Amino acid sequence: xxxxxxxxxxxxxxxxxxxxxxxxxxxxxxxxxxxxxxxxxxxxxxxxxxxxxxxxxxxxxxxxxxxxxxxxxxxxxxxxxxxxxxxxxxxxxxxxxxxxxxxxxxxxxxxxxxxxxxxxxxxxxxxxxxxxxxxxxxxxxxxxxxxxxxxxxxxxxxxxxxxxxxxxxxxxxxxxxxxxxxxxxxxxxxxxxxxxxxxxxxxxxxxxxxxxxxxxxxxxxxxxxxxxxxxxxxxxxxxxxxxxxxxxxxxxxxxxxxxxxxxxxxxxxxxxxxxxxxxxxxxxxxxxxxxxxxxxxxxxx
Amino acid sequence: xxxxxxxxxxxxxxxxxxxxxxxxxxxxxxxxxxxxxxxxxxxxxxxxxxxxxxxxxxxxxxxxxxxxxxxxxxxxxxxxxxxxxxxxxxxxxxxxxxxxxxxxxxxxxxxxxxxxxxxxxxxxxxxxxxxxxxxxxxxxxxxxxxxxxxxxxxxxxxxxxxxxxxxxxxxxxxxxxxxxxxxxxxxxxxxxxxxxxxxxxxxxxxxxxxxxxxxxxxxxxxxxxxxxxxxxxxxxxxxxxxxxxxxxxxxxxxxxxxxxxxxxxxxxxxxxxxxxxxxxxxxxxxxxxxxxxxxxxxxxxxxxxxxxxxxxxxxxxxxxxxxxxxxxxxxxxxxxxxxxxxxxxxxxxxxxxxxxxxxxxxxxxxxxxxxxxxxxxxxxxxxxxxxxxxxxxxxxxxxxxxxxxxxxxxxxxxxxxxxxxxxxxxxxxxxxxxxxxxxxxxxxxxxxxxxxxxxxxxxxxxxxxxxxxxxxxxxxxxx
Numbered sequence: 137x138x139x140x141x142x143x144x145x146x147x148x149x150x151x152x153x154x155x156x157x158x159x160x161x162x163x164x165x166x167x168x169x170x171x172x173x174x175x176x177x178x179x180x181x182x183x184x185x186x187x188x189x190x191x192x193x194x195x196x197x198x199x200x201x202x203x204x205x206x207x208x209x210x211x212x213x214x215x216x217x218x219x220x221x222x223x224x225x226x227x228x229x230x231x232x233x234x235x236x237x238x239x240x241x242x243x244x245x246x247x248x249x250x251x252x253x254x255x256x257x258x259x260x261x262x263x264x265x266x267x268x269x270x271x272x273x274x275x276x277x278x279x280x281x282x283x284x285x286x287x288x289x290x291x292x293x294x295x296x297x298x299x300x301x302x303x304x305x306x307x308x309x310x311x312x313x314x315x316x317x318x319x320x321x322x323x324x325x326x327x328x329x330x331x332x333x334x335x336x337x338x339x340x341x342x343x344x345x346x347x348x349x350x351x352x353x354x355x356x357x358x359x360x361x362x363x364x365x366x367x368x369x370x371x372x373x374x375x376x377x378x379x380x381x382x383x384x385x386x387x388x389x390x391x392x393x394x395x396x397x398x399x400x401x402x403x404x405x406x407x408x409x410x411x412x413x414x415x416x417x418x419x420x421x422x423x424x425x426x427x428x429x430x431x432x433x434x435x436x437x
Numbered sequence: 438x439x440x441x442x443x444x445x446x447x448x449x450x451x452x453x454x455x456x457x458x459x460x461x462x463x464x465x466x467x468x469x470x471x472x473x474x475x476x477x478x479x480x481x482x483x484x485x486x487x488x489x490x491x492x493x494x495x496x497x498x499x500x501x502x503x504x505x506x507x508x509x510x511x512x513x514x515x516x517x518x519x520x521x522x523x524x525x526x527x528x529x530x531x532x533x534x535x536x537x538x539x540x541x542x543x544x545x546x547x548x549x550x551x552x553x554x555x556x557x558x559x560x561x562x563x564x565x566x567x568x569x570x571x572x573x574x575x576x577x578x579x580x581x582x583x584x585x586x587x588x589x590x591x592x593x594x595x596x597x598x599x600x601x602x603x604x605x606x607x608x609x610x611x612x613x614x615x616x617x618x619x620x621x622x623x624x625x626x627x628x629x630x631x632x633x634x635x636x637x638x639x640x641x642x643x644x645x646x647x648x649x650x651x652x653x654x655x656x657x658x659x660x661x662x663x664x665x666x667x668x669x670x671x672x673x674x675x676x677x678x679x680x681x682x683x684x685x686x687x688x689x690x691x692x693x694x695x696x697x698x699x700x701x702x703x704x705x706x707x708x709x710x711x712x713x714x715x716x717x718x719x720x721x722x723x724x725x726x727x728x729x730x731x732x733x734x735x736x737x738x739x740x741x742x743x744x745x746x747x748x749x750x751x752x753x754x755x756x757x758x759x760x761x762x763x764x765x766x767x768x769x770x771x772x773x774x775x776x777x778x779x780x781x782x783x784x785x786x787x788x789x790x791x792x793x794x795x796x797x798x799x800x801x802x803x804x805x806x807x808x809x810x811x812x813x814x815x816x817x818x819x820x821x822x823x824x825x826x827x828x829x830x831x832x833x834x835x836x837x838x839x840x841x842x843x844x845x846x847x848x849x850x851x852x853x854x855x856x857x858x859x860x861x862x863x864x865x866x867x868x869x870x871x872x873x874x875x876x877x878x879x880x881x882x883x884x885x886x887x888x889x890x891x892x893x894x895x896x897x898x899x900x901x902x903x904x905x906x907x908x909x910x911x912x913x914x915x916x
Contacts, residue, residue: 187738189789196785196792197916198741199700199733206644206694221879225913231694233640238613260880260908360878361834389794389834 159295162205162235164213164223165192166411167274168245168283170420172212174309175288179298183208185226188412191387192218193264193359197225205230208241209294212287215244216251216271240293246271248286249279252340263357274410276341277317277424284309316421321345324428326435331377333370333402335362335384335393338409342427351379354392362392367399374400381434385409405434560609560617563909565665567601569594573899579761580677581893584847584861585821586758586769586812588681588713593671593899600625601903604632604663614640618652620663632663633685648690653683655692655704656729656747658781658802660684666914668798668829670886670903674843674868675804675823679777681713684749686725700733700743710752714775714808717754725751733783733916738790743916745781750774753810764857765813773810773817779803785916794834801826812859819848819859829874837874843867845892866892881906 159180163169169184176182183204186192192214195201205211205226213219227235227242234241251269258267273279288306292299328347337353352373356366374396382404384393390406397404407427408417416426571577571594580591594601606620620633635650653661659676660683672682688708695701710717710724718724727750733743756771780803787796802825809818827841845866850859872886882905890897 187790189738190791191793194791194793196741196787196790197913198735198785199731199743199916200698200735200741202694202916203698203700203734207696207698220913222913225915229694229915231641231644231646231692233642236639260878264878387789387791 159209159291160207162208162211164211164219165274166413167420167423168212168214170411170423171245171280171284171287174420175284175302175305176291177301177305179295179301180291188408188410188414188417189387192410193221195219195222197222197229201226202229205235206232208232208235210241210243210290211235212243212245214246214271214273216246216268217266218246218271240290243287243290245279245283245287246273248282249273252344263355264359270337270340272338273341275339275427276345277313277320277420278345279341280313280420281310284313312421316424320424320428324431327428327431330381330435331379332381332383333374333379333396335382335388338385339383339407346431348431351377354382354396361389364395367392367395370396371399374402378402381405381431383407383431386413403434403437405430407431558609560607561910563606563608563907565604565606565663565905565907567603567665567903567905569599569601569670570902571596571599571899573897575895575897577897577899579759581761582674582678582845582866583864583892583894584859584866585678585845586760586771586858587678588758590681590683590713591677594901602630602664604665606633610639611636614638644694644696646692646694648692649688651685651687652690653685654706654708654727654749655690655731656684656727656749657779658743658745658783658800662915665905665907668800668827668839669841669870669872670884670901671888673802673825673827673841674845674866674892675802675825678821678823678845679714679804679806684712684714684725686710686712686715688725698734700731702731704729704731708751713756713758714749714777715751715753716756717752717772719752719754724754725749739788740784740786741916742785743781743783745779747779747781749777749779751777758858760858762856762858762860764854769813769858771808771810771812773808773812775806775808777804777806779805783916792831795831797828797830799826799828812854813857815851815853817850817854817859819850821845821847827870829872835876837872837876839870839872839874841868841870843870862894864894868892880908 159176161169161172161176161180161182162185163172163182164185166184166186166188169182172180172182185201185204186195208230211227213223227237233239236242246268251271251273254269255262255265255267258265284306288302291302295302324346329349331349331351332343333351333354335354337350337355337358339348339350342348343350352370354362354367354370356362362370379400380402382393382396382400382402384390384404384406386406386408393404396402406414407430408414408423411417411419411423414426417423573596576596577593578595580587580593582591602622602624604620604622606618608616608618610616616637616639618633618635618637619631622630622632624630631651633650633652635648635652638645638647641647655661657676659667659672660680664672664682676682686708688706690704690706692702692704695703706725706727707723708715708725708727709722710719715725727748729745729747731743731745733741735741752774753771758769758771760767760769781800782802783798783800785796785798788794803822804824805820805822807818807820811817823843823845825841825843827839829837829839831837847859847861854860868888868890870886870888872884875883877883884901884903884905886901886903888899888901890899
């Protein structure tokens with residue numbers, strides 16, 4: 137009787153496993169979900185684990201995420217310890233051999249670009265630092281191109297039948313993105329050399345790209361919310377080294393940046409940070425359109 | 438694109454002086470016979486020579502300027518190639534620099550090669566420390582919950598300063614099939630305990646996971662979590678009564694996660710049966726069985742839930758518990774069967790799914806237990822139940838407030854056991870708890886917790902001040 141039950145259960149399982157060839161993508165952040173759609177088109181189904189309104193460092197390992205990771209053929213995540221507070225628990229509980237670290241179904245975008253700010257020492261007294269370097273690479277659109285190339289290869293590896301499809305879409309994406317980058321870079325020329333303050337030190341790649349000069353972050357240490365005392369120190373620093381814009385990501389608490397904006401009399405600029413961070417940032421292209429527009433608008437204030 | 442452009446420019450500047458020299462050569466005059474004209478011609482020649490010298494000097498200056506510009510353009514392009522930072526300001530040069538930079542800047546990183554050494558494969562080592570300051574109107578060390586015979590862990594920290602259990606854990610993948618976890622702890626009397634020591638599968642197909650060794654059972658909500666992961670400093674009454682705070686034992690576990698969009702997990706365990714409420718490793722060391730099912734999902738972007746039903750069946754052979762009233766010479770003995778059912782509900786709210794600034798967690802569990810057998814040689818068959826409900830609200834980053842209520846209810850006991858630990862003396866055990874918590878970071882926490890403990894026959898008011906820290910590569914937390 138027991139054997140029959142087990143047999144029936146296994147048959148049920150076999151019937152329940154998906155038979156279609158499409159890749160099921162579990163994207164940790166919306167920008168990588170958007171890139172997966174650009175490369176995968178209708179051959180992949182993308183589940184975004186987070187929204188643009190959420191802090192990707194701080195996500196609860198919710199049951200819904202575990203259930204979605206169970207069905208994934210590949211996770212497309214930032215890596216570099218950005219998701220260390222929640223993704224390992226999701227992967228552990230998802231009982232899915234495909235997406236274990238080291239498997240082809242575990243894709244980390246930061247492994248395919250050169251990371252800045254790799255710390256020379258690791259100590260929690262420095263705050264929430266990332267051992268591999270600053271993980272927020274999506275603030276520079278140029279980073280999407282090497283990631284897209286690697287992702288197309290990975291999709292092709294997991295789904296060889298559609299390899300040419302992925303490569304074609306990647307080539308098309310690269311062409312459009314290259315043209316867009318030239319346009320954004322030209323539009324952003326007035327931003328070159330502009331001094332800024334940022335709430336979380338998450339914009340280093342954008343700063344290098346656009347030539348913005350970060351005077352200071354508002355957080356006293358990465359991931360530590362600034363107290364009023366910390367903000368007063370920032371104001372003192374700004375008297376010696378004035379900044380022109382105070383930048384925060386849409387998901388962040390508005391109070392620290394608004395405080396600095398009010399007291400230092402500089403415009404607060406809310407940037408989407410990722411796809412869906414603002415209403416205008418609907419895909420990877422409008423993400424950077426909106427970012428440049430908001431920075432330029434802030435400069436005109 | 439850049440190089441041909443520069444070459445064209447170099448050709449052009451090189452061609453200019455060459456043309457000038459040709460013009461000079463063709464314009465060199467021949468001498469005339471007339472002496473009268475000679476002076477005039479000489480004057481003209483001198484004038485022309487001056488003019489040509491001036492033109493050549495001008496051309497040489499232009500050549501030098503052009504060469505300098507070419508050099509500047511080259512170095513600007515190279516600099517832009519490195520950082521895209523020093524590009525010149527005209528739109529054309531901007532685009533050119535950006536193209537160069539785009540080709541060079543985000544080069545695929547050479548994957549870092551870890552240095553080969555004997556400690557390359559060290560496991561992740563994490564430590565958990567915690568300590569208390571306790572003030573109370575009565576002793577807190579020995580638990581008293583009217584109507585229940587309690588295990589040895591049901592009490593709290595002693596009055597005054599004390600450290601709680603200090604834990605060290607080691608975790609790593611063993612090979613592509615298995616991961617290992619070892620957690621040992623020392624209590625304040627320096628007794629070492631192996632809390633958990635298990636191997637876990639990481640590559641079973643179809644959503645299965647197997648675990649073997651010593652581990653905390655997956656029943657209920659708090660049971661599988663280590664105490665430092667709880668929202669309050671101590672376990673609520675039903676956990677202390679029915680599970681001696683937590684059920685952990687030696688055994689095996691199999692879990693299966695259903696391939697559905699709604700989280701649906703089934704699990705079962707088979708344990709040795711050596712931990713309260715089991716005892717004596719009945720059935721040749723297979724004395725406890727459990728079954729549980731977990732379900733959960735998002736309600737909307739801000740709200741999510743988890744529910745569970747759990748069942749634990751255990752056998753006790755000569756289980757010894759503290760006889761607080763001296764009914765049976767200081768130690769009560771029980772042999773028999775214990776069945777326990779737990780219904781769990783957890784609700785979490787975080788605005789926009791962003792728990793950093795504000796979030797709220799509500800949870801509650803209902804326990805129903807049936808015990809039958811011989812208690813101090815008196816036959817019993819008794820139903821007991823208990824429940825708790827709690828809510829913790831983080832109202833600003835790093836700060837939380839929480840409240841908890843717990844209550845127990847005992848069943849009828851034979852008259853022969855009147856005056857024993859199973860006698861509630863008509864008292865309904867209950868406890869009200871409130872806390873304020875300050876998190877120094879996600880790795881450090883300070884808590885001030887007040888409990889009005891009306892579980893025993895005489896109420897106790899307790900104030901706990903607790904710190905908890907975690908250091909080392911501590912894994913992410915469960916929902």
